[in-house]
Amino acid sequence: MSNPPTELLPTATNKSGTRSAGAPTARGRTGIARILLGRDTVIIYALVVFIIYAALFIPRFASPVSTGFLLLDVIPALLIALPMTLIIITGEIDLSVASIAGLTSALMGVLWAAGLDIGLVLIVSLLAGVLAGAFNGLLVAVLGLPSLAVTIGTLALFRGLALVVIGDNAVANFPPPLTSFFTSKLGGTGIPTVMIGVVLVAIIFGVVLHLTPFGRGLFALGYSKEAAIFVGIKVVRAKFWLYVASGSVSALAGIYWTLRYSSARSDNASGLELTVIAAVLLGGVSIFGGKGSIPGAIAGVLLIGTINFTLRLGRISDVVLIIVTGTLLIASVVAPSIIDGITKWLHTRRHRRTLPQASASGATRATASGVQEGK
Amino acid sequence: MTMQFIRHTKTRGTRRFLTLAAVAASVALVAGGCAAGNDAGTGTAAEGDLSITFIPKQLNNPYTDVVLGGGKDGATAGGFAATEVVGPLEASASSQVSFINAETQAGTSVIVIAANDPDAVGPALEEARAAGAKIVAFDSDTNPDYRDVFISQVVAKDVALIQIKLLAEQIGGSGEIAILSATANATNQNEWIKFIEEELASNPEYAEISLVAKVYGDDDDTKSFQEAQGLLQAYPNLKGIISPTTVGIAATARYLSTSNYKGTVALTGLGLPNEMRPFVKDGTVTAFALWDPAQLGYVAAFAGKALANGTITGAEGDTFDAGDLGKREVGADGIVIVGPPTTFNADNIDDYDF
Numbered sequence: 150m151s152n153p154p155t156e157l158l159p160t161a162t163n164k165s166g167t168r169s170a171g172a173p174t175a176r177g178r179t180g181i182a183r184i185l186l187g188r189d190t191v192i193i194y195a196l197v198v199f200i201i202y203a204a205l206f207i208p209r210f211a212s213p214v215s216t217g218f219l220l221l222d223v224i225p226a227l228l229i230a231l232p233m234t235l236i237i238i239t240g241e242i243d244l245s246v247a248s249i250a251g252l253t254s255a256l257m258g259v260l261w262a263a264g265l266d267i268g269l270v271l272i273v274s275l276l277a278g279v280l281a282g283a284f285n286g287l288l289v290a291v292l293g294l295p296s297l298a299v300t301i302g303t304l305a306l307f308r309g310l311a312l313v314v315i316g317d318n319a320v321a322n323f324p325p326p327l328t329s330f331f332t333s334k335l336g337g338t339g340i341p342t343v344m345i346g347v348v349l350v351a352i353i354f355g356v357v358l359h360l361t362p363f364g365r366g367l368f369a370l371g372y373s374k375e376a377a378i379f380v381g382i383k384v385v386r387a388k389f390w391l392y393v394a395s396g397s398v399s400a401l402a403g404i405y406w407t408l409r410y411s412s413a414r415s416d417n418a419s420g421l422e423l424t425v426i427a428a429v430l431l432g433g434v435s436i437f438g439g440k441g442s443i444p445g446a447i448a449g450v451l452l453i454g455t456i457n458f459t460l461r462l463g464r465i466s467d468v469v470l471i472i473v474t475g476t477l478l479i480a481s482v483v484a485p486s487i488i489d490g491i492t493k494w495l496h497t498r499r500h501r502r503t504l505p506q507a508s509a510s511g512a513t514r515a516t517a518s519g520v521q522e523g524k
Numbered sequence: 525m526t527m528q529f530i531r532h533t534k535t536r537g538t539r540r541f542l543t544l545a546a547v548a549a550s551v552a553l554v555a556g557g558c559a560a561g562n563d564a565g566t567g568t569a570a571e572g573d574l575s576i577t578f579i580p581k582q583l584n585n586p587y588t589d590v591v592l593g594g595g596k597d598g599a600t601a602g603g604f605a606a607t608e609v610v611g612p613l614e615a616s617a618s619s620q621v622s623f624i625n626a627e628t629q630a631g632t633s634v635i636v637i638a639a640n641d642p643d644a645v646g647p648a649l650e651e652a653r654a655a656g657a658k659i660v661a662f663d664s665d666t667n668p669d670y671r672d673v674f675i676s677q678v679v680a681k682d683v684a685l686i687q688i689k690l691l692a693e694q695i696g697g698s699g700e701i702a703i704l705s706a707t708a709n710a711t712n713q714n715e716w717i718k719f720i721e722e723e724l725a726s727n728p729e730y731a732e733i734s735l736v737a738k739v740y741g742d743d744d745d746t747k748s749f750q751e752a753q754g755l756l757q758a759y760p761n762l763k764g765i766i767s768p769t770t771v772g773i774a775a776t777a778r779y780l781s782t783s784n785y786k787g788t789v790a791l792t793g794l795g796l797p798n799e800m801r802p803f804v805k806d807g808t809v810t811a812f813a814l815w816d817p818a819q820l821g822y823v824a825a826f827a828g829k830a831l832a833n834g835t836i837t838g839a840e841g842d843t844f845d846a847g848d849l850g851k852r853e854v855g856a857d858g859i860v861i862v863g864p865p866t867t868f869n870a871d872n873i874d875d876y877d878f
Contacts, residue, residue, distance in 0.1 A: 209629050218625040317708030317740070319617070321643030321667075332647055410618045412644035414709065419616065461626040466583065467613045 188485065189433030189445025196452045203459045210459060213339025220341050221332065221409060223454035225250065225402040225418060227347055227447065229425045230432075231354040232395035234446040237429060238358070239388060240371045240438025241289060241296040246399040247421035248307035249281045253403030255311035258320030258413025267324055275400045281307055282396015283389075290388035304422065311415040320413040331408040343405065350398065355443040363387065371438025427474060428453045431481045453477070573605030574832050576634040576825060577627050581664060582615040585743070587770040587796055587817055588638075590878045591663060595636065595821025601847045602829040608632075615707060615743060617641035624648040628655050634828035636821075637671075638663035642711055646670045658831035662824040664711045672831050672838035673858045675824040677815040678865050680712070683768070684719030686813045686865050687793055688730065691764045694790035694810050698732030699763030702755050704776055704793075706743040706769040716768050736762070741772045748775035756785055767793035773812060777803035797868050797876040804873050811869040815862060818878060823852055823862050 204211040229246045236243050253274045260270040281303070288299045333342045358364040366382040378384055402421075407413045432449025434441030453474055460470050576599050580588040592609055599607040610626070612619035617640050627635050628651055635657050639645050642665060649659050649670040659666075662675040677683070691701060703720070705713045717738065724730045736759055741748025748771055756762060756779075767773035773795040780786050786808050795812045803809045823846045830836045830844035842854040852860050868876065 212629075214629050218622070218629065222622050222625075319641060319643065319709050321646075328647070406618070409647075410621060410641075410644040411647060412617050412641055414617050414641070414644075416616055417618065420614075458622070458626075461610070461622055462629060464577075464608050464610050464626070464630075467611075468583075471613070 187433075187442075187445075188440075189442045189448070192432050192445055192452060192481070193448040196448045196455070199452060199455060203455065207459050207462060210462060213334075213337060215458065215462075216339035217334050217341060219454060219458045220344055222458065223450055224341070224343060224347055224409075225406055225421060226425050226428060226454065227450045228350060228398050228402045228405070229395075229421065230429050230446045230450045231351055231443065232391065232398045233425050233429050234432075234434050234441055234443055235354065235358055235364075235367055236296075236391050236395060237426075237434050237436060238371045238438055238441045239367050239391065240374070241388065241391075242300060242426070242436075243285060243296065243392065243395045244300040244422050244426075245281070245285060245303035245307055246395060246402075246425065247418045248304045248311070249278050249396055249399035250403030250406060250418040250421065251415060252281060252307045252311040252314070253278050253400040254407040254413045254417040255315035255415045257404060257407050258315050258318070261323060261413070262320045267327060271404060274404055275397065278396045278398075278400020278403065279393060280396070282393040282399070285396065286389035286392030289392060290385045308415070308419070315413065315415050318414075321411050323408060323411055323413075328408050328411045331405065350401070351443065351447060354394075358443055367391075368439055371435075371440070424453070425450070427478045431478055433481075574603070574633040574829070575606040575608070575630075576604045576636065576828050577608040577610060577630075577632045578821070578824075579620055579623050579627070579635065579637040580609070580611045581620075581638045581640050582743075583609075583611045583613055585771070586799060590796070590817040591638075591821040593821065594816075594818030595825050597818070598822035598825030598847060599828075601822075602826050604634075604825070604829065615640050617644040617709070620645050621648045624652055628652040628657065631655065632657055633832045634658045634660060636660045636662055636824045636828055637666065639666040639711065640664070640707075641709060642667045658828060660824050660828045660831065662820055668857055671858070673827050673836075673854055673860055675820060675827055675860045675862065677817070677820050677862050679861055680715045681719050683794070683813070683865055684716040685723060686867065687716070687766050687768060688720050688723055690792040690811050690813060690867065691766050691790060692730055692733060694792060695733070695763040697729065700734055700736045700759055700761050701764045701766065702737040702739065702759060702762055703735065704748060704751055704755065704765055704767040704769075704772045705738060705740050706772060708740045710743075710769075713768050720766065741767075741769070741775060743769055743771045745771055745775050748772045749779050752776040752779040753783075756783070756789065762789055764790035764792070767791065767795075770794060770796050770799065770814075773809075774799045774803075777808050781806055781808040795868070796878060797873050798878060800868070801873055804868070804870050811867055813865045813867050815865050816876075816878065819849060819862050822847065823849060823860065827852070827860060 209215070229250070233243060233246065256277050257270055257274045260273060261267065265273075285296075285300060285303055288294050289296045331343055334340060335342055335344075358367065366377065366387060369380065369382060370377040370384060370387060374384060403418060406417050410417075428450040429441075429446045430436055430449070431453065432441070432447070433445035434449075456473060456477070457470055460473070578592055578595050580592060582588065596607055596609075610623045612623065620637065620640055621644065624635065624637070624645060625648055628648070632652075633656070635649070635652055637645065637649070637659065639661060646667055646669070649666065653659060659671040660673055660675060661671040663677070665671070665674045665676075668674070695701070703717055705717060707713075721735065724733055724735055737755060739751045739755060741751045748767075752765070752775060755765065765776055767776050773791065773793040776791055777795075777800060780789060780791055781803055786806075791809050792812050794814050795809075796814065800809060800812060826846040827836075827844060831838065836842035836844050836854060838854060838858045840854060840856050840858070843851050844854075846852045849862075852862075854860055
């Protein structure tokens, strides 16, 4: 949850430069207050509010059946959102995730149809994801090519490979115990059993991003690559491993997709990359890098997932669904900017008004920029 | 100074609050939409009568709209209290699953589905059946394990044979031909293509005809148009194209009619009279085939009614009343046939409006 320390710097100096070093409340919020009012927390509130609303007013929503269907639907996006958050925080992007999932699915189908042991099939498919991620990492991190261009390329490349691997066929005869495990629920809670694995992966990514020096380094990297290099962050290595992680998790999502729908096809998970990126951005991760959190991204995925689910429950057309998702995303990106603008304007206006008192009390330094603008 | 500081705190707090408010407002907007849509649903369900939901391959497809129109008529005539149509915007394998789940949760009595993938919808349909729903597949079958009956427009072989017969007549019985289909995995198209290939191989009348290519327009207008263009560039000796899908044949006809292949390269397949009318009139297309899609939905609704009432179980030999169309019988593998395909040409096309 914690924001990078660097985020504090500009605001701390601009807004309360005159505060003595001994005042820990320099920014006005620390600890719990900061967590409770962070940008990513807002989306968590929105999620909670929406779930409460749906539970109260949408017939049939408040039941374990909803939890099960809803989570089964969002698991692929939820998984991929985790590495995507880290990658976007470093200021890069990975558009090839859904294609890697599709490639994994196709590979699974072909290997299983060829009579390989299912355990071996899963391992090879996962390895394919690791390799696909490493290929992205090689191009982006090692060769330093722009990630947008590289992953648009691999988006097409991996989907193309999926078609080469499995062609027009679909493989459906996966072992029933395995496929039913992937749709099974934990007792009467309605929570899918696979959620245990998903939660584990989420905790790993959360800990890595928020509680390790490596994670701190990613935020720094997103702010300024040059500065990150100067303070000794191994930029190439960090980015490379992020893409490997992204490829591996995408492969997991592909495996899940194949077994959940008992269907291995080349077009599985197509278009998922945009859903994931939209959800991650909605969850407060900045597309410019340097800002964001795992809980925020998860809330973003769950919010979009829950809205989709309730709309379907209400039999509202998918046309409304995509319009709503789009509007929500734009609102979440634009609203903070508009509010920032208004705040700045109010700020300047207030300083102009309070100028005489401010000078009298010797606070010139505090509002140095504001005063100069005022004059 | 303290005042100054408090002001800052307040402003930043306010800012967060405003962000929250903005997001909350968007959410409320969405939720409002939900609630409005949902009232109708609960109103009808409360009557405790039978409900039917159609899940087509995708929404906003002209052919599907006609089928669904017939389905709604059938549902009303059959006495269903609530009729719904839900479905994905793109015809991908797994996209229908969450819609089936929502219907399971809604306790719908009959689910009528055109499967995008015969197996991907399986587990979800099993759950729906476990919850008491009857499953009618129409247009494109699911794996027979997952449904009670399948309503087929026509006998698959008849559809295949009429298309190859029409094309053979139009190209004079010899030359290179190609097929422009829907998606590579589409159940019904693949079955017809299989019969066409068998017929070409076995029938001596078609010995001089060679099938040189099969391409897939994914039931997407632009993609089909480009595939048609690509076919004619890749095979300069191409004499004719069969497009066993309404989107494909319309897109191909549009391409041919604006190119210099118009009138020299024959086109036939399955098309909607309203979409194909201009191309039949301008000479691009001589004749094509189709059944009346509205009847498909109509029979599906009546089959669902009979299943829900317990009149039939979907076993071979069961018969049920299909309203204006009279009686229909369930054949082997739970398949119900609606009727023979119709051939449309310049003489009769104006008699049809769908």
